[in-house]
Amino acid sequence: MPTFEGSVTFEIETQIEPDGIRFDRYAPEGVEVEDESYFSSQDIRIDGGSIGLKIEAETLEAAERLAQEIISEGAEYEDDNGFTWVASSVYVELEKVEEPMTLVRAQEILTNLVSNSDDEEIGEAVRFVFTYIAELGTRISSLVTQVERLTAGTGAIGRAERFVATGGDTEVLTEGLPEASDGGNEATA
Numbered sequence: 001m002p003t004f005e006g007s008v009t010f011e012i013e014t015q016i017e018p019d020g021i022r023f024d025r026y027a028p029e030g031v032e033v034e035d036e037s038y039f040s041s042q043d044i045r046i047d048g049g050s051i052g053l054k055i056e057a058e059t060l061e062a063a064e065r066l067a068q069e070i071i072s073e074g075a076e077y078e079d080d081n082g083f084t085w086v087a088s089s090v091y092v093e094l095e096k097v098e099e100p101m102t103l104v105r106a107q108e109i110l111t112n113l114v115s116n117s118d119d120e121e122i123g124e125a126v127r128f129v130f131t132y133i134a135e136l137g138t139r140i141s142s143l144v145t146q147v148e149r150l151t152a153g154t155g156a157i158g159r160a161e162r163f164v165a166t167g168g169d170t171e172v173l174t175e176g177l178p179e180a181s182d183g184g185n186e187a188t189a
Contacts, residue, residue, distance in 0.1 A: 001056045004063035006094035008071050010049040012085040017041035049087070053094065060094060067092045103133070 017039060024033040051071065057063035071077075073090045099105060107130060114123045 001058060003097045003099070004055045004057060004060060004094040005053065005097050006067075006092070007050055007052050008067055008090060008092050010071060010090040011045055011047045011088045012049055012077070013043065013045040013088055014083055014085045015041050015043050016083070045088070047089075054097075055094065060096065063094050064092050067094065 021037070021039075023035050023037070027033045049071075053067055053070070055063040055066050057066055068090075071087050071090060073087060075087050077085050077087065079085060110126050114126050117123070
Protein backbone atom coordinates (compact mmCIF):
# COMPACT_ATOMS: atom_id res chain seq x y z
CA MET A 1 0.00 0.00 0.00
CA PRO A 2 1.41 3.43 -0.89
CA THR A 3 2.73 5.70 1.85
CA PHE A 4 2.13 9.46 1.98
CA GLU A 5 4.10 11.92 4.11
CA GLY A 6 3.50 15.56 4.86
CA SER A 7 2.12 17.96 7.38
CA VAL A 8 -0.96 19.78 8.53
CA THR A 9 -0.65 23.43 9.53
CA PHE A 10 -3.44 25.22 11.35
CA GLU A 11 -4.52 27.88 13.83
CA ILE A 12 -6.57 27.41 16.95
CA GLU A 13 -9.06 29.81 18.44
CA THR A 14 -11.22 30.05 21.50
CA GLN A 15 -13.26 32.52 23.48
CA ILE A 16 -12.37 33.22 27.09
CA GLU A 17 -14.66 34.85 29.63
CA PRO A 18 -13.50 34.93 33.25
CA ASP A 19 -16.03 33.24 35.45
CA GLY A 20 -16.10 32.61 39.17
CA ILE A 21 -13.38 35.02 40.24
CA ARG A 22 -14.23 36.15 43.78
CA PHE A 23 -12.08 39.00 45.02
CA ASP A 24 -13.61 38.86 48.48
CA ARG A 25 -11.50 35.73 49.08
CA TYR A 26 -8.38 37.88 49.01
CA ALA A 27 -9.63 40.68 51.26
CA PRO A 28 -7.81 41.07 54.56
CA GLU A 29 -9.79 40.87 57.77
CA GLY A 30 -11.90 43.92 58.35
CA VAL A 31 -12.28 44.77 54.66
CA GLU A 32 -15.68 44.40 53.05
CA VAL A 33 -15.68 43.83 49.29
CA GLU A 34 -18.59 44.57 47.03
CA ASP A 35 -17.54 43.10 43.66
CA GLU A 36 -19.17 44.80 40.68
CA SER A 37 -16.71 43.50 38.11
CA TYR A 38 -17.91 42.60 34.66
CA PHE A 39 -15.50 40.88 32.31
CA SER A 40 -16.35 40.59 28.65
CA SER A 41 -15.38 37.60 26.60
CA GLN A 42 -12.31 37.79 24.41
CA ASP A 43 -11.62 35.93 21.19
CA ILE A 44 -8.16 34.42 21.03
CA ARG A 45 -6.60 33.15 17.82
CA ILE A 46 -3.18 31.52 17.85
CA ASP A 47 -1.17 30.36 14.86
CA GLY A 48 1.71 27.90 14.78
CA GLY A 49 -0.10 24.57 14.78
CA SER A 50 1.82 21.97 12.80
CA ILE A 51 1.83 18.19 12.86
CA GLY A 52 3.81 15.76 10.70
CA LEU A 53 2.10 12.72 9.24
CA LYS A 54 3.01 9.41 7.64
CA ILE A 55 -0.08 7.70 6.28
CA GLU A 56 -0.63 4.43 4.44
CA ALA A 57 -3.53 4.74 2.01
CA GLU A 58 -4.50 3.64 -1.49
CA THR A 59 -4.77 7.19 -2.89
CA LEU A 60 -3.82 10.74 -2.01
CA GLU A 61 -7.50 11.56 -1.46
CA ALA A 62 -7.82 8.68 1.02
CA ALA A 63 -4.68 9.89 2.83
CA GLU A 64 -6.11 13.43 3.05
CA ARG A 65 -9.36 12.05 4.50
CA LEU A 66 -7.37 10.20 7.18
CA ALA A 67 -5.44 13.39 7.99
CA GLN A 68 -8.73 15.26 8.40
CA GLU A 69 -9.87 12.67 10.94
CA ILE A 70 -7.02 13.93 13.13
CA ILE A 71 -7.52 17.65 12.57
CA SER A 72 -10.09 19.42 10.46
CA GLU A 73 -11.62 22.85 10.01
CA GLY A 74 -14.05 23.64 12.85
CA ALA A 75 -13.18 20.58 14.96
CA GLU A 76 -12.92 21.13 18.72
CA TYR A 77 -9.95 20.10 20.86
CA GLU A 78 -9.58 20.39 24.63
CA ASP A 79 -6.23 21.30 26.15
CA ASP A 80 -4.79 20.30 29.53
CA ASN A 81 -6.19 23.49 31.11
CA GLY A 82 -9.72 22.54 30.18
CA PHE A 83 -10.04 25.16 27.43
CA THR A 84 -11.77 24.07 24.24
CA TRP A 85 -10.08 25.24 21.06
CA VAL A 86 -11.48 25.25 17.52
CA ALA A 87 -9.18 24.46 14.58
CA SER A 88 -9.16 26.96 11.73
CA SER A 89 -7.13 27.71 8.59
CA VAL A 90 -6.32 23.99 8.33
CA TYR A 91 -3.98 23.22 5.44
CA VAL A 92 -3.10 19.60 4.59
CA GLU A 93 -0.02 18.98 2.43
CA LEU A 94 0.82 15.36 1.58
CA GLU A 95 2.86 13.68 -1.11
CA LYS A 96 3.41 10.09 -2.07
CA VAL A 97 6.68 8.58 -0.87
CA GLU A 98 8.36 6.92 -3.83
CA GLU A 99 9.79 3.64 -2.61
CA PRO A 100 12.75 2.26 -4.54
CA MET A 101 12.04 -1.01 -6.30
CA THR A 102 13.73 -3.95 -4.60
CA LEU A 103 13.51 -7.65 -5.23
CA VAL A 104 11.46 -8.09 -2.05
CA ARG A 105 9.04 -5.31 -3.03
CA ALA A 106 8.74 -6.65 -6.60
CA GLN A 107 8.00 -10.10 -5.22
CA GLU A 108 5.30 -8.66 -2.94
CA ILE A 109 3.68 -6.73 -5.80
CA LEU A 110 3.72 -9.72 -8.14
CA THR A 111 2.43 -12.07 -5.43
CA ASN A 112 -0.50 -9.71 -4.80
CA LEU A 113 -1.16 -9.53 -8.53
CA VAL A 114 -1.14 -13.32 -8.83
CA SER A 115 -3.43 -13.78 -5.82
CA ASN A 116 -6.03 -11.59 -7.56
CA SER A 117 -5.85 -13.61 -10.78
CA ASP A 118 -7.87 -16.69 -11.66
CA ASP A 119 -5.20 -17.94 -14.08
CA GLU A 120 -3.17 -20.68 -12.32
CA GLU A 121 -0.53 -20.62 -15.04
CA ILE A 122 0.41 -17.03 -14.14
CA GLY A 123 0.97 -18.06 -10.52
CA GLU A 124 3.08 -21.01 -11.61
CA ALA A 125 5.21 -18.77 -13.87
CA VAL A 126 5.81 -16.21 -11.11
CA ARG A 127 6.77 -18.94 -8.58
CA PHE A 128 9.16 -20.44 -11.16
CA VAL A 129 10.88 -17.08 -11.73
CA PHE A 130 11.20 -16.44 -7.96
CA THR A 131 12.72 -19.90 -7.43
CA TYR A 132 15.12 -19.40 -10.33
CA ILE A 133 16.24 -16.02 -8.98
CA ALA A 134 16.78 -17.49 -5.50
CA GLU A 135 18.89 -20.33 -6.99
CA LEU A 136 20.95 -17.80 -8.97
CA GLY A 137 21.54 -15.82 -5.79
CA THR A 138 22.80 -18.95 -4.03
CA ARG A 139 25.11 -19.79 -6.95
CA ILE A 140 26.50 -16.26 -7.05
CA SER A 141 27.19 -16.30 -3.29
CA SER A 142 29.01 -19.61 -3.66
CA LEU A 143 31.14 -18.30 -6.54
CA VAL A 144 32.01 -15.12 -4.66
CA THR A 145 33.16 -17.21 -1.69
CA GLN A 146 35.33 -19.38 -3.96
CA VAL A 147 36.93 -16.35 -5.65
CA GLU A 148 37.65 -14.77 -2.25
CA ARG A 149 39.35 -17.97 -1.08
CA LEU A 150 41.46 -18.16 -4.26
CA THR A 151 42.59 -14.56 -4.15
CA ALA A 152 43.16 -14.46 -0.39
CA GLY A 153 45.19 -17.70 -0.27
CA THR A 154 48.90 -17.27 -0.91
CA GLY A 155 48.60 -14.36 -3.27
CA ALA A 156 50.50 -16.35 -5.89
CA ILE A 157 48.67 -14.71 -8.78
CA GLY A 158 49.63 -11.26 -7.57
CA ARG A 159 53.27 -12.29 -7.04
CA ALA A 160 53.43 -13.84 -10.51
CA GLU A 161 52.04 -10.65 -12.05
CA ARG A 162 54.63 -8.54 -10.17
CA PHE A 163 57.41 -11.01 -11.19
CA VAL A 164 56.53 -10.47 -14.84
CA ALA A 165 56.15 -6.70 -14.36
CA THR A 166 59.58 -6.37 -12.68
CA GLY A 167 61.32 -8.27 -15.46
CA GLY A 168 61.94 -11.45 -13.49
CA ASP A 169 62.96 -10.22 -10.01
CA THR A 170 63.02 -13.52 -8.07
CA GLU A 171 62.61 -11.80 -4.69
CA VAL A 172 59.05 -10.89 -5.73
CA LEU A 173 58.18 -14.61 -5.90
CA THR A 174 59.04 -15.20 -2.22
CA GLU A 175 57.55 -11.96 -0.93
CA GLY A 176 55.13 -12.56 1.95
CA LEU A 177 56.04 -16.24 2.34
CA PRO A 178 57.46 -17.59 5.63
CA GLU A 179 61.26 -17.74 5.88
CA ALA A 180 62.85 -21.06 4.97
CA SER A 181 63.98 -23.05 8.00
CA ASP A 182 66.50 -25.81 8.51
CA GLY A 183 64.16 -27.67 10.85
CA GLY A 184 64.80 -25.56 13.89
CA ASN A 185 68.51 -26.32 14.27
CA GLU A 186 70.36 -23.12 13.91
CA ALA A 187 74.06 -23.60 13.45
CA THR A 188 76.19 -21.67 15.79
CA ALA A 189 79.77 -20.89 14.87
